[in-house]
Amino acid sequence: MISEASPGALPAAEAASASISAVTAQEQHCTLIGPFPQIYRGQDIVQRLKALQVQGDLREIEMQGQMRYWVFLPPLHSRREAFSKLRELQAQGIDSYVIPKGTLADGISFGIFSERARAELLVAELSSKGIGARFREEPQTYLERWIVLKPGAVEHLATEFWQQLGEEYPELDRRQNLCSEVAG
Known part of the structure; x- marks a missing residue:
């Protein structure tokens, strides 16, 4: 059965139509x-x-480049603690540096790799030495x-x-x- 729409229903229908047009x-x-x-x-x-x-x-x-894999220790409680940990790591002959800024500031970086397998291998090596390193994907743009x-x-x-x-x-x-x- 066809019936007439109530006047109050028209603005809602127009809004739905505008929403579909926007999408x-x-x-x-x-x-x-x-x-x-x-x-x-x-x-x-x-x-x-x-x-x-x-x-x-x-x-x-902005274009997407190849994925990179960053191996790191999460941020420590202070810059002083980060540098203390850095000295400890470097005394063991582990190449690393303190991350100066960003979301991982005061963490320790062990490097950025273009191959996931190399990052995973380093995380495993560090883990075998009692170092709880992690890695995360970093899209290069x-x-x-x-x-x-x-x-x-x-x-x-x-x-x-x-x-x-x-x-x-x-x-x-x-x-x-x-x-x-x-x-x-």
């Missing part, structure tokens, strides 16, 4: 062109896009310059534009990414 907007894909080691090259292409009436923004985007095009902007660019761009800058990549991840 959809966040999940849209932007086109990225890059990376640009030299900023002037990115600026050149942004100007060329602007001449074609396409808005492109040159941005520095770095910044790259990319031109970000909003959803739908690519449709305004002719195939010839992409061909010419590929000939002039063969090292460039074009990829899709969630716009919410590259918001600037």
Whole structure:
């Protein structure tokens, strides 16, 4: 049976529709062109896009690099205690240093490794000497310059534009990414 909605129900329906639109907007894909080691090259292409009436923004985007593994002793109660422990470790011939700042400040670092197996091996070696070291994953990040095009902007660019761009800058990549991840 079809019935008329009460006037009070309409704002809730409009709010639900707006909420769905917001989620959809966040999940849209932007086109990225890059990376640009030299900023002037990115600026050149942004100007060329602007001449074609396409808005492109040159941005520095944080990229995920390889995972690293940090072997450490958790922070001690004071800096004095940390240096006392450091002297004890170094007297045993164990390469280490006091962590000066961050969430592990006043802890002891035994090194950062690119391979998990090496970190686990060091933790085991230290454990056999009665040292309760731990390790944690540290994602390595770095910044790259990319031109970000909003959803739908690519449709305004002719195939010839992409061909010419590929000939002039063969090292460039074009990829899709969630716009919410590259918001600037």
